[in-house]
Amino acid sequence: MNKTPILELRGITKQFPGVLANDNIDLTLYQGEIHALLGENGAGKSTLMNILYGLYEPTRGEILVDGKRLALGSPSDAIAAGIGMVHQHFMLVPPFTVTENVILGNEETGAAGRLNTRTAAKQITEISQRYNLEVDPYAIVGDLPVGVQQRVEIIKLLYRNADILIFDEPTAVLTPQEADELVAIMRELVAQGKSIIFITHKLREVLEVADRITVIRRGRMIGSTTPAEADQNKLAEMMVGRAVHLELDKGKATPGETVLAVENLTVNNELAQTAVDDVSFVLREGEVLGLAGVQGNGQTELVEAITGLRRVVRGTITVAGQKATNQSPRKITEMGTAHIPEDRQKHGLVLSYGIDDNLILNTYYQAPFSRAGQRQAQAIQQNAEVLVEKFDVRTPNATAAASTLSGGNQQKVIIARELNRPIKLLIANQPTRGVDVGSIEFIHSQILAQRQAGTAVLLASTELDEILQLSDRIAVMYSGKIMAIVDANKTSKEALGLLMAGVSE
Amino acid sequence: MERPNKLQSIAIPLIAVLMALLIGAVIILISGSNPLAAYGALLEGAFGSAKGIARTLEKSTPLIFSGLAVAFAFKAGLFNIGGQGQLLFGALVAGIIGYAVSLPALLHIPLAVLGGCVAGGLYAGLSGWLKTQFGAHEVITTIMLNFIASNITDYVADGPLKDEGIIARLPQIQDSAVLPAIGPVPTGFLLAIVVVFITAWLLDKTTVGYEIQTVGKNPNAAKYAGMKVARTVVLTMFISGLLAGMGGAIETQGVVGRFQPGFNAGLGFEGITIAMLAKTNPYGVIPAALLVGAMQSGASQMQFDAKVAPEIIDVVLGLMLFLVSADMIIRRLIRARGDDDSQPRLSSGWGN
Numbered sequence: 001m002n003k004t005p006i007l008e009l010r011g012i013t014k015q016f017p018g019v020l021a022n023d024n025i026d027l028t029l030y031q032g033e034i035h036a037l038l039g040e041n042g043a044g045k046s047t048l049m050n051i052l053y054g055l056y057e058p059t060r061g062e063i064l065v066d067g068k069r070l071a072l073g074s075p076s077d078a079i080a081a082g083i084g085m086v087h088q089h090f091m092l093v094p095p096f097t098v099t100e101n102v103i104l105g106n107e108e109t110g111a112a113g114r115l116n117t118r119t120a121a122k123q124i125t126e127i128s129q130r131y132n133l134e135v136d137p138y139a140i141v142g143d144l145p146v147g148v149q150q151r152v153e154i155i156k157l158l159y160r161n162a163d164i165l166i167f168d169e170p171t172a173v174l175t176p177q178e179a180d181e182l183v184a185i186m187r188e189l190v191a192q193g194k195s196i197i198f199i200t201h202k203l204r205e206v207l208e209v210a211d212r213i214t215v216i217r218r219g220r221m222i223g224s225t226t227p228a229e230a231d232q233n234k235l236a237e238m239m240v241g242r243a244v245h246l247e248l249d250k251g252k253a254t255p256g257e258t259v260l261a262v263e264n265l266t267v268n269n270e271l272a273q274t275a276v277d278d279v280s281f282v283l284r285e286g287e288v289l290g291l292a293g294v295q296g297n298g299q300t301e302l303v304e305a306i307t308g309l310r311r312v313v314r315g316t317i318t319v320a321g322q323k324a325t326n327q328s329p330r331k332i333t334e335m336g337t338a339h340i341p342e343d344r345q346k347h348g349l350v351l352s353y354g355i356d357d358n359l360i361l362n363t364y365y366q367a368p369f370s371r372a373g374q375r376q377a378q379a380i381q382q383n384a385e386v387l388v389e390k391f392d393v394r395t396p397n398a399t400a401a402a403s404t405l406s407g408g409n410q411q412k413v414i415i416a417r418e419l420n421r422p423i424k425l426l427i428a429n430q431p432t433r434g435v436d437v438g439s440i441e442f443i444h445s446q447i448l449a450q451r452q453a454g455t456a457v458l459l460a461s462t463e464l465d466e467i468l469q470l471s472d473r474i475a476v477m478y479s480g481k482i483m484a485i486v487d488a489n490k491t492s493k494e495a496l497g498l499l500m501a502g503v504s505e
Numbered sequence: 506m507e508r509p510n511k512l513q514s515i516a517i518p519l520i521a522v523l524m525a526l527l528i529g530a531v532i533i534l535i536s537g538s539n540p541l542a543a544y545g546a547l548l549e550g551a552f553g554s555a556k557g558i559a560r561t562l563e564k565s566t567p568l569i570f571s572g573l574a575v576a577f578a579f580k581a582g583l584f585n586i587g588g589q590g591q592l593l594f595g596a597l598v599a600g601i602i603g604y605a606v607s608l609p610a611l612l613h614i615p616l617a618v619l620g621g622c623v624a625g626g627l628y629a630g631l632s633g634w635l636k637t638q639f640g641a642h643e644v645i646t647t648i649m650l651n652f653i654a655s656n657i658t659d660y661v662a663d664g665p666l667k668d669e670g671i672i673a674r675l676p677q678i679q680d681s682a683v684l685p686a687i688g689p690v691p692t693g694f695l696l697a698i699v700v701v702f703i704t705a706w707l708l709d710k711t712t713v714g715y716e717i718q719t720v721g722k723n724p725n726a727a728k729y730a731g732m733k734v735a736r737t738v739v740l741t742m743f744i745s746g747l748l749a750g751m752g753g754a755i756e757t758q759g760v761v762g763r764f765q766p767g768f769n770a771g772l773g774f775e776g777i778t779i780a781m782l783a784k785t786n787p788y789g790v791i792p793a794a795l796l797v798g799a800m801q802s803g804a805s806q807m808q809f810d811a812k813v814a815p816e817i818i819d820v821v822l823g824l825m826l827f828l829v830s831a832d833m834i835i836r837r838l839i840r841a842r843g844d845d846d847s848q849p850r851l852s853s854g855w856g857n
Binding site for chain 1 (some may be wrong): 709710711712713714715716719722723725726728729730731732733
């Protein structure tokens with residue numbers, strides 16, 4: 001490896017009102033290396049990268065590119081210095097072709113302002129051949145699979161001659177196979193002299209691809225290491241600041257009576273297209289059924305149909321022996337269903353309410369929280385104090401607004417609310433998305449405790465590791481259908497990955 | 506249920522009022538009069554005598570109701586601009602019951618008030634229903650229904666129920682329907698205060714109020730929690746219209762003594778200014794309405810003593826509304842940070 005620093009961040013400090021987001025961070029990126037930046041949500045990774053990209057101006061510190069000082073707080077200077085970023089959410093225009101997307105922002109025009117796409121398309125073909133980034137320059141971006149769209153993002157940066165590439169959580173939206181391809185692409189890029197900063201919270205990936213690893217926690221640099229020196233447990237400990245149990249001993253499942261039965265279920269999405277296509281499965285007491293799949297293959301719609309938030313077109317849903325097809329969310333809740341929603345801020349919480357009011361969101365009308373239509377302030381407060389303690393919600397007090405909590409603590413509020421009543425069915429959709437490692441540990445143990453207590457658990461997640469750790473059986477969804485339901489002990493990540501990509505044996 | 510920074514949520518409207526008065530003073534100065542004399546006369550006219558105070562309270566009464574109507578709808582994320590139309594129907598129905606029915610006062614007064622309430626409530630409920638059924642935005646429908654209300658009530662006053670004589674108005678209400686005054690304090694004003702407390706109680710202490718506020722702050726979470734969002738929207742609009750209609754009824758029964766078009770002009774619209782000044786807090790509506798009422802009440806004295814055109818009051822009121830709505834201006838001045846959450850937030854928009 002070539003040992004010339006191409007990028008140096010020196011003493012970067014960013015003070016937001018009330019929060020020290022970055023505290024004296026040093027980071028050196030050598031030419032031709034993949035440098036992983038590891039940290040929990042809210043550790044300050046994004047702030048640091050936004051400073052590098054010129055979107056924020058740091059309170060103190062300097063940035064050197066090729067030994068020259070970079071003007072701070074100016075995205076155009078950052079781009080000119082060869083810094084480019086592949087965002088987690090792609091910045092592409094779906095109805096445009098690959099070429100049109102790539103040149104967007106620096107279009108070459110001929111006489112009378114006519115767009116000249118032919119030379120650009122030729123350049124794109126050259127780039128894609130050189131770096132092994134297979135893509136048709138004339139394809140419409142909206143028609144391309146997610147993995148290929150990501151390649152278009154990368155080509156966009158290369159077209160602009162970026163030498164320092166920042167990848168922000170790039171594997172979050174990919175199947176395991178696509179993630180492997182991305183890793184190969186990243187290796188190819190560094191082999192040809194590019195340098196990469198790889199932001200992630202997935203420990204396994206870091207160990208797989210990074211040359212060096214820098215861990216930050218609460219805005220501070222905790223340390224640098226290499227995959228040779230570290231393992232998952234050590235990295236997790238650096239991220240969280242204490243020992244974390246990544247492996248769970250879940251014990252044998254003892255499935256009982258059927259709690260949830262879904263038969264020939266068909267559900268539409270907002271555009272009246274079929275999102276769930278003739279799906280059937282059963283879920284029994286005391287077992288966890290994992291619902292795996294790449295995001296957007298009908299898992300959201302399936303969960304919403306079961307919980308009464310979305311209309312069922314055809315088929316039936318039975319919860320604990322009662323008809324739940326097209327029933328109101330309240331009826332379904334009263335049948336003994338708990339729902340940890342996919343988007344905690346959209347559905348799960350009222351952010352401006354205090355923790356106390358969020359903890360009664362779906363029981364507010366029942367005793368002891370309501371008597372004769374009047375709110376019982378004392379009962380509401382007591383309930384909050386007990387649950388904050390029991391579910392370890394980190395907050396100064398039980399009346400603090402939910403918006404003041406971290407993602408992990410917000411999720412704990414929802415889990416406290418949903419698990420603290422007698423339930424027969426738990427539907428958890430992405431229960432640990434955007435949550436710190438410490439909270440993940442807690443949430444997983446709570447889900448397994450429910451399974452032990454005889455609750456039937458449907459766990460939808462795009463994180464295969466999570467699915468494999470918690471599930472007894474795994475249903476894989478692809479394009480609205482369940483490809484297969486497999487025994488969690490008798491499958492592998494690779495086999496699931498193929499099913500997630502729609503390949504069945 | 507919400508815990509904004511209390512000091513800050515009071516400071517912003519207060520500074521807005523002071524700044525508006527200051528800018529008003531500059532305008533008075535430019536127009537060639539003495540602003541101190543003008544404001545002095547305004548104060549004198551509004552509070553200088555028992556008669557002045559009575560007039561101020563009388564002017565404030567319908568403003569409390571229309572301000573409360575707007576503030577209440579805001580809690581569910583709804584912008585009810587139709588207070589004017591709802592108030593007109595309330596005034597009309599109370600006027601009809603007031604003259605056409607004969608009952609003892611103990612029954613007649615509440616019956617007429619109730620009639621006005623129901624009329625205003627149903628009229629606003631219609632907008633709520635249109636929103637939930639067809640996704641018609643309540644801002645549009647309430648504005649349009651204002652025009653319809655003003656034309657229908659004009660027609661009734663000039664047509665089928667017209668009083669004898671040439672003026673387009675309904676006959677005078679019977680004595681048994683008149684809301685009396687207690688000394689200088691109109692009964693209607695006391696009623697308004699009571700209604701403010703009931704509204705605040707409804708919002709903060711009942712499960713229905715919790716539903717309304719949840720729908721206003723996060724309709725998706727409300728649906729997830731099993732609340733009936735559409736029903737809550739219609740109910741909120743009904744109650745909002747009921748408050749506006751009650752203001753109209755009390756104006757008919759306590760001030761005008763009959764339904765007569767033109768006497769209620771603008772009262773519904775002032776409600777928007779008042780709700781904003783109050784930061785949609787029910788209790789805040791009382792001082793906000795008193796302020797606006799006092800300015801209207803003292804305006805003629807100001808014109809008399811200081812030779813300042815009474816229209817300056819409208820300018821100052823407009824400035825207040827502007828400064829309170831665009832509160833970033835004041836936040837910059839006092840370096841207040843962030844969002845205090847009491848700023849009205851409208852629901853995501855068209856339909857649900």
